[in-house]
Amino acid sequence: MNILARIRRIPFWSWIWFILGALYFLLPLYATVNFSLRMERDVIGFKAYVRAFEDPDFLKTFMYSNMLALMTILASIILIVPTAYWIRLRLPEARRVVEFITLLPFVVPAIILVFGLIRIYSSPIKIPFTDTTLLQPLTTFEIGTDILIVAGYVVLGLPYMYRSVDTGMRTVDVRTLTEAAQSLGASWFTIIVKVILPNIRAALLSGALLTFAIVVGEVTLASFLGVPAFGPYLFLLGQHRAYEPAALSFASFLLTWLAMGLIQLFTGGQGQASGAH
Amino acid sequence: MAQTALKLKGSPPVSDWKKWLGVTPFFLFAILFLVLPSLRLVMGSFTNSEGQFTFANLLQLFQEQFILDAYWLSIRISAATAIGGGIFGFLLAYSVTVGGLPKPLRSALITFSGVASNFAGVPLAFSFIATLGRTGFVTALIKNVFGINLYQQTEFDLYSFWGLSLTYMYFQFPLMVLIMAPALDGLKREWREAAENLGASTTQYWLRVALPVLLPSILGSMILLFGNAFGAYATAYALTGGRLGIITIQIGAQIRGDVLHNPGLGYAMAMGMVIIMAISLIGYSWLQKRSERWLR
Numbered sequence: 132m133n134i135l136a137r138i139r140r141i142p143f144w145s146w147i148w149f150i151l152g153a154l155y156f157l158l159p160l161y162a163t164v165n166f167s168l169r170m171e172r173d174v175i176g177f178k179a180y181v182r183a184f185e186d187p188d189f190l191k192t193f194m195y196s197n198m199l200a201l202m203t204i205l206a207s208i209i210l211i212v213p214t215a216y217w218i219r220l221r222l223p224e225a226r227r228v229v230e231f232i233t234l235l236p237f238v239v240p241a242i243i244l245v246f247g248l249i250r251i252y253s254s255p256i257k258i259p260f261t262d263t264t265l266l267q268p269l270t271t272f273e274i275g276t277d278i279l280i281v282a283g284y285v286v287l288g289l290p291y292m293y294r295s296v297d298t299g300m301r302t303v304d305v306r307t308l309t310e311a312a313q314s315l316g317a318s319w320f321t322i323i324v325k326v327i328l329p330n331i332r333a334a335l336l337s338g339a340l341l342t343f344a345i346v347v348g349e350v351t352l353a354s355f356l357g358v359p360a361f362g363p364y365l366f367l368l369g370q371h372r373a374y375e376p377a378a379l380s381f382a383s384f385l386l387t388w389l390a391m392g393l394i395q396l397f398t399g400g401q402g403q404a405s406g407a408h
Numbered sequence: 409m410a411q412t413a414l415k416l417k418g419s420p421p422v423s424d425w426k427k428w429l430g431v432t433p434f435f436l437f438a439i440l441f442l443v444l445p446s447l448r449l450v451m452g453s454f455t456n457s458e459g460q461f462t463f464a465n466l467l468q469l470f471q472e473q474f475i476l477d478a479y480w481l482s483i484r485i486s487a488a489t490a491i492g493g494g495i496f497g498f499l500l501a502y503s504v505t506v507g508g509l510p511k512p513l514r515s516a517l518i519t520f521s522g523v524a525s526n527f528a529g530v531p532l533a534f535s536f537i538a539t540l541g542r543t544g545f546v547t548a549l550i551k552n553v554f555g556i557n558l559y560q561q562t563e564f565d566l567y568s569f570w571g572l573s574l575t576y577m578y579f580q581f582p583l584m585v586l587i588m589a590p591a592l593d594g595l596k597r598e599w600r601e602a603a604e605n606l607g608a609s610t611t612q613y614w615l616r617v618a619l620p621v622l623l624p625s626i627l628g629s630m631i632l633l634f635g636n637a638f639g640a641y642a643t644a645y646a647l648t649g650g651r652l653g654i655i656t657i658q659i660g661a662q663i664r665g666d667v668l669h670n671p672g673l674g675y676a677m678a679m680g681m682v683i684i685m686a687i688s689l690i691g692y693s694w695l696q697k698r699s700e701r702w703l704r
Contacts, residue, residue: 144503149503163534341526
């Protein structure tokens with residue numbers, strides 16, 4: 132084969148598109164890293180990273196966001212796994228309406244959701260048709276706000292978590308597993324915790340990591356509900372600092388990468404995309 | 409058959425209403441934290457300041473120029489990034505699937521797309537400021553290599569329509585890659601062989617066979633990208649600090665303080681957004697169903 136034929140077999144346009152894509156992907160990352168390393172004049176160093184990580188507020192807000200992510204993941208699992216399980220086992224007629232609800236967060240973006248949540252839960256919750264106050268407004272006390280924001284995050288993660296769990300249950304024979312456990316005398320609780328959960332752990336993990344990626348840097352709900360989370364902290368830091376925010380932005384990127392990499396590892400399949408923009 | 413037999417033997421039949429008890433917590437949660445908040449906005453948009461029913465808010469929506477401008481700007485940005493991101497994402501997906509690039513590049517691109525489509529909000533905005541801001545890396549590069557000062561000699565501004573669109577593209581076209589790669593895999597080799605045997609050229613094969621099969625999928629994905637950009641708030645807010653008046657930014661201002669001096673109008677503005685999102689989701693699922701006829 133001569134050289135000309137060999138050159139002709141190179142997929143020229145494919146390479147062009149790929150290289151363009153790679154440049155577009157990598158340039159912002161390179162620019163961010165490059166910038167974050169130049170805090171000291173004429174020296175390449177990690178000073179911005181040290182400064183950023185040393186800030187006690189960083190640790191506080193970052194831990195708080197991780198706590199929110201953990202609560203969101205737990206709440207989603209407790210809410211979604213029994214529901215998806217029950218639909219698969221006993222109530223297939225509810226599938227359509229539940230799937231419809233899990234799609235609703237695509238129609239109600241975060242900014243609209245938080246708008247509605249604030250309007251509903253910033254007034255006291257009363258027993259209908261009476262003047263008896265059941266609960267103080269959720270937005271006025273710390274635990275109330277935490278409950279509200281975790282609920283909001285469960286909603287934002289609903290499409291991904293439900294899809295993950297449902298796909299996971301499709302691959303294991305839920306019915307046979309249940310029959311087997313029942314014939315050995317297991318209760319519903321035992322069946323879900325000891326039989327179903329371990330069998331869908333890969334799906335749970337990918338759903339959990341995706342939820343984590345949504346929650347940790349989330350800004351919209353966090354800033355409007357006024358919680359001391361990492362997203363609003365990073366935003367405020369960007370208002371009066373230059374190098375530390377760049378360092379933390381790159382660190383966030385690595386964190387997202389880690390979460391997505393783990394999903395790939397556990398599911399062996401394709402990455403999923405969330406929608407908390 | 410075996411399953412029904414097992415079911416009859418294994419557990420006693422549960423009566424109809426008791427079956428629904430199993431999904432009550434889910435419905436209760438959905439009502440409390442999704443349905444009620446949405447309904448509150450819908451009801452609010454039909455209520456005037458005295459608490460009476462009215463259509464005035466909805467009508468006013470079409471009379472306030474700055475609200476129409478906000479919707480229009482959002483629609484333009486979403487459409488531009490959906491079409492641009494859609495085309496570029498398709499070409500990228502093409503290059504790693506049927507385009508003949510080495511296999512490892514494909515998994516690299518898919519992994520990267522998974523990360524990039526989830527990389528948004530404040531960190532994304534900061535990355536683009538470091539890249540194309542006034543002192544950004546690429547801005548400096550263009551100045552040094554081509555001698556062009558982007559901010560003085562051209563119209564370019566990162567904190568404008570094109571700047572925000574370019575930033576949105578960072579999560580838009582990876583999403584397209586993630587959706588289109590499996591669809592392109594669904595193109596059957598037989599179709600291409602059949603076309604070639606009948607004497608079709610590569611161009612003819614793409615125009616007459618492959619693209620028509622892929623078209624619903626491509627259009628559907630673009631609609632999904634449209635909704636993705638239309639609902640975005642954090643990235644735009646972090647990038648422009650609220651200066652670029654897209655619809656989500658205006659709604660955010662209305663939440664922080666009643667800038668319209670009419671809560672009902674604020675609710676109507678939110679409802680208008682939900683309606684546009686709903687239309688795009690319906691369009692997406694309709695096209696998705698059509699595309700399943702041929703692919704997979």
